[in-house]
Amino acid sequence: MSDTFQAIVDVDASEAASEELAARVLDWLWAEGIVSREKSDNVLGADAGYGPGDRLAAWVPEGDDESFRGRWTNGLEVSTSAGVYVAPGEDEVGECPRGHRQPLPEEWGEIMAAWLDNPDAAVVICTTCEAEYPLAEWHLAPLLAVGNLAFTFWNWPPLGDRMVAEVRRLLAPHRIELIAGKL
Numbered sequence: 001m002s003d004t005f006q007a008i009v010d011v012d013a014s015e016a017a018s019e020e021l022a023a024r025v026l027d028w029l030w031a032e033g034i035v036s037r038e039k040s041d042n043v044l045g046a047d048a049g050y051g052p053g054d055r056l057a058a059w060v061p062e063g064d065d066e067s068f069r070g071r072w073t074n075g076l077e078v079s080t081s082a083g084v085y086v087a088p089g090e091d092e093v094g095e096c097p098r099g100h101r102q103p104l105p106e107e108w109g110e111i112m113a114a115w116l117d118n119p120d121a122a123v124v125i126c127t128t129c130e131a132e133y134p135l136a137e138w139h140l141a142p143l144l145a146v147g148n149l150a151f152t153f154w155n156w157p158p159l160g161d162r163m164v165a166e167v168r169r170l171l172a173p174h175r176i177e178l179i180a181g182k183l
């Protein structure tokens with residue numbers, strides 16, 4: 001069976017602030033019973049993650065589904081360092097900070113890799129503005145997002161709109177993107 005993921009990415013968090021912001025969101029997820037407090041071996045991108053909680057169905061409509069709860073890989077992975085999140089198969093288009101929608105340059109994979117080394121060095125030129133903007137200022141969802149803070153839910157049913165809205169509120173005024181895909 002293939003694995004799916006939904007990543008809520010804070011695209012504005014600095015690396016220095018990401019731990020504190022992660023703790024703020026985790027406190028809420030724990031308080032609402034959305035994820036467990038203990039970590040276990042249940043995610044693909046890290047050693048351990050937080051499993052589904054007792055009361056998550058209040059926020060994730062299909063959260064009590066047995067085929068999800070019974071899976072080995074069904075945890076939340078929290079990343080507080082620079083990461084790129086890509087949904088394979090989505091159209092390779094993005095919007096510049098001024099809202100011009102366009103195909104991404106062919107070398108967008110390399111630009112993403114450059115962002116991991118040095119965010120300031122990763123820029124994309126808008127074909128309409130004819131100006132370059134930092135990669136992080138582009139709106140690239142649902143294809144991809146880059147950020148220093150992300151919450152990746154492995155094999156979870158669709159996260160409810162209310163839940164995503166609450167995470168957005170907790171991280172405001174930062175922008176968040178939801179990147180969902182299948183490996």
Ligand SMILES: [Zn+2]
Binds near residue numbers: 096127
């Ligand atoms: Zn533009």
